[in-house]
Amino acid sequence: MNKAALVEAAVRKTAEAGSRLPPDEVERVIDALFGTVEYAGAIAEGLKRGETVTVIGFGDFHLDDAGPVLRPGHALHEYIKGSVS
Template identity: 65%
Template sequence: MDKDALAEAAARRTAAGGSELAPQDVERVIDALFGTVEEPGVIAEGLRGGETVTVIGFGAFQLDDDSRAVLRPGQALNAYVNATD
């Protein structure tokens, strides 16, 4: 799934709340969180500032011992991905 498909899927999910967000608006949020080539996102800025960025259920972004950004998946993400139908 590329960023466009991610934005479109997330926009469709917002319709459950009453009014669907435009995919372009969701893409701006994705860019703000994860960054672009031109500008870092708030996750990168937090990591650079020495913080761990945690999204409950999804996981935590942190720096490893070599100062590389890594995602430590949360319990809910692991449970969903590893579920057997």
């Protein structure tokens, strides 16, 4: 899934939740979290400060000797394994 598809999917998910966000707003949020070529996002900035960035259920981003790592959370593991829908 590329960025455009991620934005489109997030717009659909917000509509399912009852309050559809416009694609340009969703893209700005994704850019703010993950960054762009020109600007670091909030996750990268936290990692650079030595912090672990935790998103409950999804997982956490942290640094190890090899660089940035995502450690999936319990809810993400269960969804991927098919234990929850």
